[in-house]
Amino acid sequence: MKVTLLGTGCPQCHTKRYGPASLVRHGEVSVLIDCGSGVTQRLVGAGCPGGRLDAVLLTHLHSDHLVDLYQLIVSGWHQNRTVPQRIYGPKGTRAYVEGLLALWREERELRMAHERRPNLAGFTAEVVEYGEGPVVELPGLFVDAVKVEHEPIKEAYGFVFRADDGTVAAFSGDTRYCEALIEAARGADVLVHECFIHGLMKPVPGVRTQEGIDAVASYHTLSAEVGKVASEAGVGFLMLNHFVPAEFDREALAAEVAQDFAGPFAIGEDLMSYDVPTRTLTHGDAHWRLGS
Numbered sequence: 001m002k003v004t005l006l007g008t009g010c011p012q013c014h015t016k017r018y019g020p021a022s023l024v025r026h027g028e029v030s031v032l033i034d035c036g037s038g039v040t041q042r043l044v045g046a047g048c049p050g051g052r053l054d055a056v057l058l059t060h061l062h063s064d065h066l067v068d069l070y071q072l073i074v075s076g077w078h079q080n081r082t083v084p085q086r087i088y089g090p091k092g093t094r095a096y097v098e099g100l101l102a103l104w105r106e107e108r109e110l111r112m113a114h115e116r117r118p119n120l121a122g123f124t125a126e127v128v129e130y131g132e133g134p135v136v137e138l139p140g141l142f143v144d145a146v147k148v149e150h151e152p153i154k155e156a157y158g159f160v161f162r163a164d165d166g167t168v169a170a171f172s173g174d175t176r177y178c179e180a181l182i183e184a185a186r187g188a189d190v191l192v193h194e195c196f197i198h199g200l201m202k203p204v205p206g207v208r209t210q211e212g213i214d215a216v217a218s219y220h221t222l223s224a225e226v227g228k229v230a231s232e233a234g235v236g237f238l239m240l241n242h243f244v245p246a247e248f249d250r251e252a253l254a255a256e257v258a259q260d261f262a263g264p265f266a267i268g269e270d271l272m273s274y275d276v277p278t279r280t281l282t283h284g285d286a287h288w289r290l291g292s
């Protein structure tokens with residue numbers, strides 16, 4: 001199993017950290033988690049165009065996690081996809097996708113008629129709504145959802161991927177410090193976890209207040225907590241993603257996380273990959289073996 005961080009940013013526009021999205025590959029199977037801004041470009045960068053995906057999993061229906069869903073559907077069709085994009089999301093996803101396709105209906109029908117491509121099914125989507133427990137079973141890869149704490153969003157989930165070679169990868173989705181996630185991720189080979197760097201978020205007159213910052217912080221996991229999560233779950237490797245804010249001092253963050261987590265961890269970057277069975281981390285031309 002190989003995990004690739006496609007987008008490690010947040011709603012903030014940043015040229016190096018795109019919106020939240022991750023890719024899991026195992027054998028011939030490719031699964032996308034979330035559709036943040038720029039995800040289709042990152043999929044191409046990772047060598048897995050969206051047209052090839054076996055499943056798209058949505059953690060929750062916050063805009064930064066699904067804003068590029070329509071772009072994924074239309075670009076997949078242009079990448080010769082011949083079957084509907086399969087989207088797994090929490091309650092509310094079917095209504096969202098139906099509404100999205102309805103919004104674009106006229107444009108889509110004109111495009112289909114004008115471009116005369118034979119495979120119209122590749123320009124559609126099928127939705128499966130999931131709850132806690134099994135989400136999807138693909139060849140050699142099993143995915144379970146764990147309900148996380150992201151109130152006032154009621155339906156927010158993390159995922160645990162289990163591959164038939166015994167490797168396990170866990171994803172936090174968006175959550176505050178969450179016991180259920182720690183339990184679900186216990187002993188995982190890798191945990192991909194969000195990170196809210198609270199020390200950097202300051203009030204700006206007329207733009208954001210301390211009260212607003214505290215409200216956002218209250219449904220995310222703080223940089224001061226994420227090391228504890230990894231330590232309590234006893235994971236083999238921690239990859240941080242979904243940084244708020246997108247710009248920060250990596251050294252300072254690493255020092256904060258290392259106070260609580262003695263294991264190996266990475267400050268995630270877009271297109272950073274981790275090959276789980278060989279414990280190999282890659283980013284661009286750089287290559288690290290983490291050892292056993």
Ligand SMILES: [Zn+2]
Pocket residue numbers: 060062150153174
């Ligand atoms: Zn969210």
Ligand SMILES: [Zn+2]
Pocket residue numbers: 020062064065174242
């Ligand atoms: Zn988010």
